[in-house]
Amino acid sequence: MNIEVLLTEAEIAQEFVESMEARDLPEKFFYWFPLSVRAWRELASGEPHRNLERSWDILSSKAPAITAHFPAVIPVVSFGSGDGAKDRLLLQALKREGKLVKYFPVDASQTLLETACAAAEDEDFEVLGLKADISSPMHLVLASDAAESPKLFLMSGNTLGGFDPFDQIRHIAECMRGGDRLIIDAEIYSEQAAAEIDNPKSAKFAFAPLASIGVQEDDGQIRFEIKRDERHAGMYLITKRFHAQRDLRISVSGEEIQVARGERIFMNFRYLFTPEAFHWLLEKHARLAVLSEVISADGAFITAVCSC
Numbered sequence: 314m315n316i317e318v319l320l321t322e323a324e325i326a327q328e329f330v331e332s333m334e335a336r337d338l339p340e341k342f343f344y345w346f347p348l349s350v351r352a353w354r355e356l357a358s359g360e361p362h363r364n365l366e367r368s369w370d371i372l373s374s375k376a377p378a379i380t381a382h383f384p385a386v387i388p389v390v391s392f393g394s395g396d397g398a399k400d401r402l403l404l405q406a407l408k409r410e411g412k413l414v415k416y417f418p419v420d421a422s423q424t425l426l427e428t429a430c431a432a433a434e435d436e437d438f439e440v441l442g443l444k445a446d447i448s449s450p451m452h453l454v455l456a457s458d459a460a461e462s463p464k465l466f467l468m469s470g471n472t473l474g475g476f477d478p479f480d481q482i483r484h485i486a487e488c489m490r491g492g493d494r495l496i497i498d499a500e501i502y503s504e505q506a507a508a509e510i511d512n513p514k515s516a517k518f519a520f521a522p523l524a525s526i527g528v529q530e531d532d533g534q535i536r537f538e539i540k541r542d543e544r545h546a547g548m549y550l551i552t553k554r555f556h557a558q559r560d561l562r563i564s565v566s567g568e569e570i571q572v573a574r575g576e577r578i579f580m581n582f583r584y585l586f587t588p589e590a591f592h593w594l595l596e597k598h599a600r601l602a603v604l605s606e607v608i609s610a611d612g613a614f615i616t617a618v619c620s621c
């Protein structure tokens with residue numbers, strides 16, 4: 314298995330200690346521990362993600378047309394690939410059309426990246442995994458430079474919503490050259506989606522990094538909240554906070570961190586978008602052109618094909 318490392322495990326471990334000290338855990342830690350990977354897989358096996366997978370399946374049938382202007386070999390760079398399950402739908406569709414594909418999954422989670430690489434290799438694709446931080450513009454450029462343009466960029470599973478979407482989509486657009494294509498999805502805001510944010514699978518996923526360092530369920534409470542992002546209409550943010558209900562002494566990588574009763578630890582957040590806000594973000598904010606789009610059968614996700 315070929316994996317190039319731009320972000321080492323030692324760097325992630327150090328950042329985790331610093332994030333705990335700052336009481337603010339960014340997105341990457343929610344896929345880092347084995348417990349988190351398990352909780353994510355459970356969450357991703359739910360009906361909304363299955364419907365999203367069907368959308369990617371529909372888009373896969375269009376993959377040969379989307380890449381018709383590409384030369385013989387099609388480089389596919391997936392930012393936040395996870396286990397690569399959605400990516401492989403596309404890779405398989407291209408292969409069925411007799412196209413050669415080089416696959417570049419990019420992720421900070423060693424476990425998920427290894428899964429993406431191994432599963433694609435099992436299907437005889439040429440693969441180079443990149444262990445990188447996709448919140449870093451520098452890592453995005455380095456990861457995309459691993460392949461020659463024109464290339465097909467992918468970002469699935471509302472990965473965009475785990476970051477500040479204003480910055481993230483601009484940084485991704487900056488990696489694109491003429492002829493490149495981007496397929497990106499986002500979760501659609503609805504009152505029902507907002508009402509369902511606090512459910513047992515989401516709570517387990519949110520709590521997994523803390524459970525991995527010995528925090529018990531009755532040590533505190535996870536609270537979900539939905540807010541508007543006032544920078545643009547139609548952008549909503551689900552935030553999660555852990556409220557300590559007793560004094561905690563947590564050992565992280567040999568360092569003791571004390572969390573006092575009443576303190577809060579901010580956790581990863583997720584954006585939801587109205588379709589209009591998603592279009593605005595892609596077309597007006599990042600100056601991409603939306604060539605086509607698919608809405609999942611349950612109306613929960615929107616997936617767009619873009620050029621720059």
Ligand SMILES: C[S@@+](CC[C@H](N)C(=O)[O-])C[C@H]1O[C@@H](n2cnc3c(N)ncnc32)[C@H](O)[C@@H]1O
Pocket residue numbers: 340341342344357392393394395396397398399419420421422425445446447448468469470471472475
């Ligand atoms: C919402 S999941 C989506 C995974 C996959 N694309 C899917 O649709 O199943 C987000 C992915 O981004 C990765 N990720 C989160 N923060 C990251 C970061 N800062 N750098 C690189 N990968 C990150 C996670 O490990 C996870 O695999």
